[in-house]
Amino acid sequence: MAKRKVVWTINSEVQLKDILEFYTIRNKSSIYSKKLYEKFKSELKTAASNPDIGVKTKLENIRGLIIRDYILFYEVLVDRIMVLNVWDCRQDPNKLDIER
DSSP states (O other): OOOOEEEEOHHHHHHHHHHHHHHHHHHTSSHHHHHHHHHHHHHHHHHHHOGGGSEEOSSTTEEEEEETTEEEEEEEOSSEEEEEEEEETTSOGGGOOOOO
C-alpha cells in the first residue's frame, strides 16, 4: 500500500496551535510543545503508511490515533490522511464533534 500524505484541516490546525500555545505559556518554554508536536508528526507518519493502525470509530473511514492524553481523529482517503480533530481526552466527551 502506498504512503499517503498527511493533511490537517483548518479546525485541527487551530486545535493543535491552541494546545501547543497552552503548554508554551504554562511551562514558560516551548520544549514540551516541540516534543509533543514531533510525537504527533511521527505517529501520523506511521498512520500514513499503515492507516488501519488507529482505533476504529462509528464513523465510516474515521479512525483515532491515541497519543498521550490526546486522540487525533483522521479520515482515511485514497491518497491522504486527513487530520480532522485533535481531542484532549481530559475534556467532557459530550463536547466531541468530529467535523469533516
